[in-house]
Amino acid sequence: MTKEKADVPYDCALWLFNVMLDVFFREIRPRGSHKIPKDGPLIFVAAPHANQFVDPLIVMRECGRRVSFLIAAKSLKQKTVGFFSKLIHPIPVMRPQDLAEAGHGRIHLLNPKTDPLRIHGEDTQFTTQLQPSDSLILPRNSGRLQVAHILSDTELLLKKPLGCTKEEDKIALKHLTRPSGSAYKCLPHIDQDGVYERVYEELNNGKCITIFPEGGSHDRLEMLPFKAGVTIMALGAMAKYPGLDVKIVPCGLNYFHPHRFRSRAVIEFGKPITISADLVEQFKEGGQAKREACAKLLDTIFYALKAVTVNVPNDQTLMVIQAMRRLYKPAAAKQGRLHIAQVVDLNRRFVIGYNLYKDDPRVVDLQQKVLAYNQLLKYHGLRDHQVPEINLRGMRTFCLLWYRIGLLLVWGLLAFPGAILNLPIVITAKVISTRKAKEALASSSVKIRGRDVLATWKFIVGLVLIPTLYALYTLVVFWYCVRSEFGWSQTILYPLLTWTLLPYISYASMRFAENGVDVFKSLRPLYLALVDPDSSANLRRIREKLSQDITAVIDEIGPKVFSDFDSREVFRSDSTSQEAVSELAEGRRTFSQIAGEFLTGTANVLLSDRNIFNWTKQEEETDSDEMLYFYDSKTAGTTNNTSASASDVETPAPSTSEHHGELKKTL
Secondary structure: OOOOOOOHHHHHHHHHHHHHHHHHEEEEEEEOHHHOOOOOOEEEEEEOOOOOOHHHHHHHHHOOOOEEEEEEHHHHOOHHHHHHHHOOOOEEEOOHHHHOEEOOOEEEOOOOOOOOOEEEEEOOOHHHHOOOOOEEEOHHHOOEEEEEEEEEOOEEEEOOOOOOOOHHHHHHHHHHOOOOOEOOEEEOOOOOHHHHHHHHHHHHOOOEEEEOOOOOOOOOOOOOOOOOHHHHHHHHHHHHOOOOOOEEEEEEEEEEOOOOOOEEEEEEEOOOEEOOHHHHHHHHOOHHHHHHHHHHHHHHHHHHHHOOOOOOOOHHHHHHHHHHHHHOOOHHHHHOOOOHHHHHHHHHHHHHHHHHHOOOHHHHHHHHHHHHHHHHHHHHOOOHHHHHHOOOOHHHHHHHHHHHHHHHHHHHHHHHHHHHHHHHHHHHHHHHHHHHHHHHHHOOOOOOOOHHHHHHHHHHHHHHHHHHHHHHHHHHHHHHHHHOOOOHHHHHHHHHHHHHHHHHHHHHHHHHHHHHHHHHHHHHHHHHHHHOHHHHHHHHHHHHHHHHHHHHHHHHHHHHHOOOOEOOEOOOOOHHHHHHHHHHHHOOOOHHHHHOHHHHHHHHHHOOHHHHHOOOOHHHOOHHHOOOOOOOOOOOOOOOOOOOOOOOOOOOOOOHHHHHHHHHHHO
8 A cells, every 4th residue: 555645735634624515514415435446546435425525525534545636626726715725736627608698689490390400590690609529508508419510600500409309309399499499598619629638638647536426416216317428537546557456435425414514424335447448448449339338437426336325216205214223123123323414325225215115005095194204294384203202291381491591591501602793604604605506506507496505605604703703803802902001011911812712613513502402302292291191191002013013014015125134133144234233323523523522521520410300301312313405495496395204394384283193083
């Protein structure tokens, strides 16, 4: 194994990014990192690309190798992004969409049957705006037409005709055959040979490249179609340098609320893909053989990434699958609380089983029961993991409720100083990230609400404003010391202490606020148990019955889907999986974990309800043990507007008796 040379700018940037990631995320958990080769050329392919500039930082942090990223040349021109990107050796890529310009006039396809290649224009300037191999982009990316020949300013020929079978071609034909024609954009053809040569050189030197094969970030629930560039990079490098062994490592990015501050993430590395010599020889032949070689490798990469990600067609399916995963009670559940990476693995397995048996009457019946149960949770204002909490009555519940109200006041007071100090950062990050999300949504046809840029801009704003604001506070203290005519030692000491202590005060306040939020969420079930014990008891019975039904169906179907299924053990029994699970249990100590040990210990003492009221504290099941969230209840792009959360379904709330009656009929 060859040791990588020292790279001070890269290592400093990595350290800074690690600190910021530990602040922004409550936890980042790697899985399968033991599979990554320690030396030799690698291409990391990561998906889904749900967080614009945060995704590369997580890969960079957890892969254990120094990596170069392919980044849009347009992004490097941004001051903050460009400065930090240049520290980690980016490979700029000029994207055609960044150079697109509005076309003059309007275009028509007059004879789609007899002359499907001829485009006519009105007030167009084809000879000055376009070149052969350029493309015409129709409104909302509803069609992309490649230019073969330019005949005049008002007439050109396409490279291939639009078909009538594909849905996108039908939409394009609808635009082009309107009496008024269609607006369009001119998309230049860009030769990327220089980018490929740079990548070939990096790989030949034994370095690592990271690429997001979807071509751009998005906020959808499933991966977008992959671009073929990654296959050209891998096969091209091995074709140019005989004997070079390039490995491709799939990286699955799985987020719990990707755009939210203090959320969680799991990055899973799959088994490295070895490229066969036959595929390289086929690539060298060129033409159709080259395209077939790239297609085969791209399919391999796609299915490898499928194995390390959770992909569902819409948020309702995701919500149902996650609810079933939560309510499923195998024998392994008795072993203790599942780790967040284990939750991701279970969700993936549930997706596979659901896709195979979604039309099975038993699964359809369970889906209806889960939806009805979620309606009932919405009415009560609860989440599923809070239902087992509402099992106390009388004085014990009353005392515990007031104890936690007092505890909430304590955490709120402890969090107050940091909240006030960092309020300008919070407000600025909110305003800027929201504006950037709107801009990204307006310029994209694949984004739903533009949430893939929210975390990025919150991250960037924090990266710039935190040291700036702390420096301003330090200058204010220095000015006060000078005005108060303190001694020279005090004038130096007090500003120095301010600069040193501010990060710790802010971090401590953040942790206190998190504990306060957890306590606040636990008040609702206690209140319901106190004021409506009969309804609460009935809700617990309904949950238990639904859990039994789900467990019975899964234990029956599971062995048909997974040959290694065992109701007593939710994970595969092969050695590779056991090694991965063992790796999860060990984990890795991060900055936030080390810095927060003292605060966590204090919180555990104050929150130890079981020692005071003989109560098993269920609210310790925070987001890591709730349903896996990619998006919150306002996820757009679906007609039913259902949520990934069991308690956020947007529906009218009928009476309690109606809910219980309907649910009993469903069950």
